Amino acid sequence: MEIVDVKLTPKKYRLKEVFKIATGERSEILNLEIEIFLKDGTIGVGEASSSLISKIISENSYVVLEKSIKDLLIGENILKLRYLWKKLKSLQFLPAIMAGTEYALVSAYCNWKGISPYLFFGGEREEIETDITIGISDFENTIRKAKEYYDAGFRILKIKVGLDLEEDLRKVIEIKRILPDVDFIIDANQGYTPKIANYFINTLYREGIEVLVFEQPVHKDDHDGIKYVRYNSPFPVAVDESVYTVYDALRLIKEDAIDFINIKLMKSGIYDALGIIEIARASNKGLMIGCMGESSLGISQSVHFSLGTSAFTYHDLDSHLSIADEEFRGDFIQEGPIIRVRKG
Known part of the structure; x- marks a missing residue:
């Protein structure tokens, strides 16, 4: 089944209280949702979360990332999951986005096949x-x-x-x-x-x-x-x-x-x-x-x-x-x- 589109959507979440660790603190989270669309209408969803996401969203560079992921995945067969994961290694400098995209592929595959990801x-x-x-x-x-x-x-x-x-x-x-x-x-x-x-x-x-x-x-x-x-x-x-x-x-x-x-x-x-x-x-x-x-x-x-x-x-x-x-x-x-x- 062919992959026909990819979409990235920023999401902001407010925390119940400030979360502090030895290296810093935060009161909100900015994540990216990643959707993979198959030719038959099946959709897979993943999420990316890391401290780098805030910078990517604030600079609107996620739009460039979306195009890069589209170039990697559109036209590919969802059955070739391991091959697709290897292609996504080009995003290893942004591991959270790589991971969210990897899972979106798994989600799309599992939704298409009618099985649970576990x-x-x-x-x-x-x-x-x-x-x-x-x-x-x-x-x-x-x-x-x-x-x-x-x-x-x-x-x-x-x-x-x-x-x-x-x-x-x-x-x-x-x-x-x-x-x-x-x-x-x-x-x-x-x-x-x-x-x-x-x-x-x-x-x-x-x-x-x-x-x-x-x-x-x-x-x-x-x-x-x-x-x-x-x-x-x-x-x-x-x-x-x-x-x-x-x-x-x-x-x-x-x-x-x-x-x-x-x-x-x-x-x-x-x-x-x-x-x-x-x-x-x-x-x-x-x-x-x-x-x-x-x-x-x-x-x-x-x-x-x-x-x-x-x-x-x-x-x-x-x-x-x-x-x-x-x-x-x-x-x-x-x-x-x-x-x-x-x-x-």
């Missing part, structure tokens, strides 16, 4: 559990949100740290005191030095606090620092910003620097994400899947990818929950932290 990706699972993220905020607000999320059923909290060591420790220790059965993923977003990261994680250990994963403790390019933290941490160490491509993953694994990789489709795209999964499996490394600023439409991409491949130990698919007044358009069912495939 089946396309393997159909290994029908249910996953996501964590929920608490950004950097003052002590009282952090504790309030932890209680709120716990009451909503979430039992894995992803805590953002990296700006104030003592305050970071105080927050995590207090949350564990009042909510003893929660589990933690701790994400420093490159905010610590290796020695401070080591002090932080070992202080939690001495306090009797378990951490599922200590994510991106130091700068993404400081591989020696990441390895230092890993070798001195009582808990698994993950990278996020350090891994975009298959090559990035392979290099860190060969350096014996990591325990886990956080795959985000918006960083790596579908083609490389599948490659990273195989490399991680072959080297016995753990995987988690995360998100950028996707709406429920964009989170569907990672939900179906995760359900289909069953490759991930932990799931951080919660960005849509931070958007104010969003019309839910996800192709999944969510009840608290549990995300299920939509049937029928």
Whole structure:
């Protein structure tokens, strides 16, 4: 079935509150929706979300991108998906747009064939559990949100740290005191030095606090620092910003620097994400899947990818929950932290 058109549409989303991490903050998200049209009228939809999207939209350069994607895809056969993904590698300098377009192709193919995307990706699972993220905020607000999320059923909290060591420790220790059965993923977003990261994680250990994963403790390019933290941490160490491509993953694994990789489709795209999964499996490394600023439409991409491949130990698919007044358009069912495939 022939691809006959491609359309890019900017979308702005307001967040419920300012979201702050070690490297910056934001109060709104600008995403791009990508539609693929087939000759018989079938439509596939994907979404691109990253910090670069705002600049692309503000400069109207997405119009040029739309033409480039049209040149790559119009006239091609939707059946040649892997070939089309390879063609889209020319957009690797804008991985979120590459990823959204890759998924729009999958969506078009699956809509044409009448199957769910999770089946396309393997159909290994029908249910996953996501964590929920608490950004950097003052002590009282952090504790309030932890209680709120716990009451909503979430039992894995992803805590953002990296700006104030003592305050970071105080927050995590207090949350564990009042909510003893929660589990933690701790994400420093490159905010610590290796020695401070080591002090932080070992202080939690001495306090009797378990951490599922200590994510991106130091700068993404400081591989020696990441390895230092890993070798001195009582808990698994993950990278996020350090891994975009298959090559990035392979290099860190060969350096014996990591325990886990956080795959985000918006960083790596579908083609490389599948490659990273195989490399991680072959080297016995753990995987988690995360998100950028996707709406429920964009989170569907990672939900179906995760359900289909069953490759991930932990799931951080919660960005849509931070958007104010969003019309839910996800192709999944969510009840608290549990995300299920939509049937029928």
